[in-house]
Amino acid sequence: MSVSGMKKQLHKASQLLNERLMGAEGTKMDEDFLRMEKSVAVIHALLAELLSKTTEFLQPNPAYRAKLSMLNGMSRIRGQGRSTGYPQTEGTLGHCMLRYGQELGAASEFGGALAGAGDALQRVAQARDALDVKVKRTFIDPLQDLHNTELKEIRYQLKKLNGRRLDFDYKKRRKGKVAVDEVRQAWDKFFTSRELAERSMFILLQNDVDRLRRLAALVAALLDFHRDAHRILLGLHGNLRDRLTAASEKPRRRFSTKKTRAGSEQGGSIGFYHQPSVTPVVSSGEQFTAPPSRPGSAIPCHADSKLVPDRPCCRAMYSFHPDHEGELDFSEGDVIVLTCQVDANWYEGTLGGQSGLFPVSYVDVLVPLPLP
Numbered sequence: 001m002s003v004s005g006m007k008k009q010l011h012k013a014s015q016l017l018n019e020r021l022m023g024a025e026g027t028k029m030d031e032d033f034l035r036m037e038k039s040v041a042v043i044h045a046l047l048a049e050l051l052s053k054t055t056e057f058l059q060p061n062p063a064y065r066a067k068l069s070m071l072n073g074m075s076r077i078r079g080q081g082r083s084t085g086y087p088q089t090e091g092t093l094g095h096c097m098l099r100y101g102q103e104l105g106a107a108s109e110f111g112g113a114l115a116g117a118g119d120a121l122q123r124v125a126q127a128r129d130a131l132d133v134k135v136k137r138t139f140i141d142p143l144q145d146l147h148n149t150e151l152k153e154i155r156y157q158l159k160k161l162n163g164r165r166l167d168f169d170y171k172k173r174r175k176g177k178v179a180v181d182e183v184r185q186a187w188d189k190f191f192t193s194r195e196l197a198e199r200s201m202f203i204l205l206q207n208d209v210d211r212l213r214r215l216a217a218l219v220a221a222l223l224d225f226h227r228d229a230h231r232i233l234l235g236l237h238g239n240l241r242d243r244l245t246a247a248s249e250k251p252r253r254r255f256s257t258k259k260t261r262a263g264s265e266q267g268g269s270i271g272f273y274h275q276p277s278v279t280p281v282v283s284s285g286e287q288f289t290a291p292p293s294r295p296g297s298a299i300p301c302h303a304d305s306k307l308v309p310d311r312p313c314c315r316a317m318y319s320f321h322p323d324h325e326g327e328l329d330f331s332e333g334d335v336i337v338l339t340c341q342v343d344a345n346w347y348e349g350t351l352g353g354q355s356g357l358f359p360v361s362y363v364d365v366l367v368p369l370p371l372p
Helices: 003-021 031-058 062-077 089-104 109-148 150-173 180-206 208-249
Strands: 253-263 269-280 313-316 335-341 346-351 354-359 363-367
Touching (some): 003 150, 031 062, 031 150, 089 109, 109 150
Antiparallel strands (some): 253 269, 313 363
C-alpha cells in the first residue's frame, strides 16, 4: 500500500472513531437510500439461509452431505465426470425390502409383496433424485448466482461508498487544514459511489418477478414429486390389497403330527418319533382318510386322525363357560361338531349330546362348514 493510501485509511479510521466515540456528525443518507440498503441486507441474509435450508430439506443427513461434497470435489480434481448421488431414505428402505423379498422367493406371499414394495420405494427414490436435480437447476442455482454476483457487487459498492463518505467527512471536518480541491474531489467520489450503489439497489429490488418465478419453480417441482410418489404408492397399495385378498382366499392349512417308526440296526422296531407336517383342511364334502397303519406298528399311524370327524368341526383353543342360557360349555382341546354359523362372532355346535352357541374367536376350525 502506498503512503497516500495508508494516510487515507488512517483518516477514515479517525473519522469513524470520532463518530462512534465523540459523537461527530457524519453525512446522512436520505430515507429512500436507507430503506433500500436495509432491504438489500435482508435479501442477502435471506438468500444465505434459504439456500442452506433448501439443501438440508432435500438432503437431510448433514454427515453424508459433507461426505458427498468431498467425494464430488475429489472427482472434479481428478477430472472424473461421475458424481456420487445422495442416498435417498426411500431408496435405502426399498433396497432392503427388495433384497429380502428376493431371498424369500416368489413362493412366499410375503416375499413377493416385499419385493413389490421395495421396487415401488426405489421408484419413489428416483422421483426424489429428479426433484433434487430440478430444484437445483430452477431454484438453488439461480439464487446462488444472484447471491454471488449482484448482491456481492452491491455489498462491495456500499462498502466503498462508506469509505468515501468517511474520507469526505474527515476532510470536511478539517476544512481549514485541507485544501478546498481535496474536499471537492472527495465529495465527487462520494457522490459518484452513492449514485452507483443506489441505482444497483433499485434494480435489484425492482426485479421481484424473477425471484417469484424461482419460488414458483420450487413449488412446481415439489408438486411433481408428490404427484409421482402418490401415483407409485397408490399402485403399490392396490397391489398389496389384491395380494391380501388372494392370500385370504387360499385354503387354510393345519399342522398335524405323523407317527414314524424308527428301526434298530438289527432291523427291529424300537419305537416311534413325531414328524411334523402341514396338511390342508379338507372341505365338508370330502371324507378325511387317514394313512394305513404299517404292519408291526405298536401304535397305528392314524391314531391322531380319529380326533378329526368327517363333518364340519372345530377344536377349542380356550375353555368357555357360558353366562347365558343357550350357550355351549366346553374346555380347551375339545372337538366340537359345527351345526351352523349364526353371525360373524358366533357358531352353533354340539358336544357330548349338548347343543349351544359359542364364540368364533375361542375355536380353531378343523373342517369348515359348507358354503351357503
